[in-house]
Amino acid sequence: MDFRSDTVTKPTQAMRTAMADAIVGDDVYGDDPTVNDLEQWAAQRHGFEAALFTTSGTQANLLGLMAHCQRGDEYLCGQQAHNYRYEAGGAAVLGSIQPQPIENNPDGTLDFDKLKAAIKPDDSHFARTRLLSLENTINGKVLPLDYLAQARQFVDTHGLQLHLDGARVYNAAVALNVDVIEIAKHFDSMTVCLSKGLSAPIGSLLLGDKAFIDRARRIRKMLGGGMRQAGILAAAGKLALTEQVAQLSVDHANAKTLAEGLSQIDGFHVNAEFVQTNIVFVKVDDDIDTQQLASKLAQDGITITPGNPLRFVTHKDVDANAITTLLAKINEFVA
Ligand SMILES: *Cc1c(COP(=O)(O)O)cnc(C)c1O
Numbered sequence: 001m002d003f004r005s006d007t008v009t010k011p012t013q014a015m016r017t018a019m020a021d022a023i024v025g026d027d028v029y030g031d032d033p034t035v036n037d038l039e040q041w042a043a044q045r046h047g048f049e050a051a052l053f054t055t056s057g058t059q060a061n062l063l064g065l066m067a068h069c070q071r072g073d074e075y076l077c078g079q080q081a082h083n084y085r086y087e088a089g090g091a092a093v094l095g096s097i098q099p100q101p102i103e104n105n106p107d108g109t110l111d112f113d114k115l116k117a118a119i120k121p122d123d124s125h126f127a128r129t130r131l132l133s134l135e136n137t138i139n140g141k142v143l144p145l146d147y148l149a150q151a152r153q154f155v156d157t158h159g160l161q162l163h164l165d166g167a168r169v170y171n172a173a174v175a176l177n178v179d180v181i182e183i184a185k186h187f188d189s190m191t192v193c194l195s196k197g198l199s200a201p202i203g204s205l206l207l208g209d210k211a212f213i214d215r216a217r218r219i220r221k222m223l224g225g226g227m228r229q230a231g232i233l234a235a236a237g238k239l240a241l242t243e244q245v246a247q248l249s250v251d252h253a254n255a256k257t258l259a260e261g262l263s264q265i266d267g268f269h270v271n272a273e274f275v276q277t278n279i280v281f282v283k284v285d286d287d288i289d290t291q292q293l294a295s296k297l298a299q300d301g302i303t304i305t306p307g308n309p310l311r312f313v314t315h316k317d318v319d320a321n322a323i324t325t326l327l328a329k330i331n332e333f334v335a
Pocket of ligand 1: 168193
């Protein structure tokens with residue numbers, strides 16, 4: 001029972017079968033029918049002209065940033081943004097693109113007044129502000145649809161492009177009970193992770209217009225991400241989108257149950273009402289040693305990441321029974 005992340009999900013049996021049977025070709029030549037099918041299908045499904053299958057979400061974000069921005073350009077993003085904080089500075093290192101982070105509001109949004117103040121004037125002292133990059137979900141929180149509409153208006157007013165790190169965009173769509181298009185339609189480009197809660201073994205998608213995806217494809221090759229018989233992976237990736245989305249509402253319900261259970265344990269502080277998707281953050285009192293808790297749980301076959309706040313992530317490989325077991329074991333530890 002692994003609660004560290006939804007990245008730990010194993011491919012489904014249907015995925016393994018589809019991978020074994022996938023018709024493949026050399027994708028660098030554009031010859032892999034299964035990759036081509038996934039890219040064409042995904043573009044249409046999300047309302048974009050084109051799509052690119054990538055090795056990871058980090059690569060998809062980097063390609064997106066590099067395809068939008070030139071050397072000496074900058075992108076606006078959140079302090080907590082994955083593509084600022086957790087991607088080894090790739091945009092700066094490999095793209096010569098300067099990040100301009102803004103403090104995230106508690107709900108994950110970015111304040112438009114602060115964003116506006118961060119846009120650089122057209123002057124040789126400054127980097128050229130080109131792009132606003134948002135993330136949805138961000139730390140398990142869903143950006144409201146009207147906020148996305150305002151973001152679109154903001155970038156149009158200021159002549160910027162709008163990118164979404166949509167690693168968990170399906171969690172957002174499921175939580176809002178809307179089609180993913182209702183989120184995607186506001187953005188010039190978007191990423192989708194196939195290998196988190198959606199359970200494909202490997203891969204993400206980058207979506208955008210045709211010229212943008214053509215630029216991204218060239219950069220992907222440059223970065224060593226041109227894959228050959230990648231249809232083996234794309235076959236699983238398509239099933240992630242066609243068969244696994246429904247699982248996310250189960251994951252969200254399990255996260256809610258977990259949060260409710262944890263909130264009743266002495267020294268554990270979480271408001272279950274604020275848990276919107278599959279990620280639960282819990283503050284614990286200082287006298288609770290989370291390292292010790294993690295070691296104790298490990299003896300029972302339960303894996304968590306120690307820390308304060310503790311972060312638990314639900315996914316298809318931890319069912320309702322696993323939640324019950326986890327809560328019982330934590331109660332035992334605290335007692
Ligand atoms: C996981 C994640 C990524 C990166 O995906 P990898 O496939 O792990 O490289 C990007 N953005 C967000 C919000 C993520 O959660």
